[in-house]
Amino acid sequence: MAKNKRHNRYSYSIGFMVLITLITIGALALINEATEARIQQNIEVKNQEKVLEAVNLLPLNGTDQEIQALFFSSFATLIWNETTLYQLDPSTFVVPVSGNGLWGTIEGYLGINFETRTVLGLSFVSHSETPGLGGRIEEPEFLDQFDTLILPTQPDYLIYRPKPGGNVDAISGATGTSNAVRNFLNENLTRYYDAYAGGDLQ
């Protein structure tokens, strides 16, 4: 092994490394190219699931095709301020919500009927909160509180109990995340409410 003197020359080592890097990168690039469409499709379906979840329409154990069909038959899309909103009926929307969590950006969807001032559901697409603490925002115990939650007539819309007027429970042991979620949801709600009241979401 490596008896040959040329194996120890720098030029040979560098050449060898460059060659083998090119080969592996080439192979991976090809495979990436071949599966790109499928991965995008998976991400898209996942996203559609989350939108459906925000209005509690997500079927149990639905196949990808069923979910896509249901998604396209349920919603009309609406672009407002470069954000895509999903409209279920004239006053019911699924709006993307996002903001800073304790550790990173949290993104999700909120289903809301602006006329009856009712939140229909909440779902999170991505977050980087601490597993087992702040990470519990994606568990049913927290999310189910937002199924048919009637909001007060003016901000702040969401208030944690036991504060006066409280309508939601925070996660104990994860005050930072809970407060962050409340704050960005309130900001988002105010923004969308103003837009709706101003007639921008028709």
Added chain:
Amino acid sequence: MKQTKTIFLEGLWGNNPIARQILGICSALAVTNLMKNSLVMGLGLIFVTAFSELTVSLIRQWTPKHIRMMVQVLIISAYVILVDIFLKAYFPEISTALGPYVGLIITNCIIMGRCEAFAQANPPHVAFIDGIAMGTGYTLVLLTIAFVRELLGFGSLFGIQILGDSWVSWSIMIMPPGAFFMLGILIWILHSIKKEDQEVAK
């Protein structure tokens, strides 16, 4: 044929990567709370170890000695990225469940260790078999730990409920301490059995 048998015995028992070489402990602690995740992790590792060893062995005559570690890491990462892409495209749910652990196969000492200790000095087909044997040894230990943890922690196996509603789940089993206890006990048992073997042989 005889050599194949010897290699397999080494990988599964005599030189088992987790119980004997105490390698790959990090992932063994992390993914063993569900049998499904352990199985996928194990299959991924078998694939990566076998093909990395094969490739390292194939090019060992041309690899300059002083950059062999770099070459090995490059090859291992290429295969791990391959597994990651494959899971994302065809098994998105498992990919989400394993999260960062797929990428962390790269740092699994078993692969690097076997490439360096075995593949550098053996012909390709033997190295390939060694990779499968070592990966299988790792998988079996993972499944054993996961079996106990999932059964006691969730009352289920591969997600199918085995123990009835009266079963009170041991939540410590699905948390990190459960993994430490199980791994410790398992290595202890395996070592005591092995010691008896040696004494009988004498």
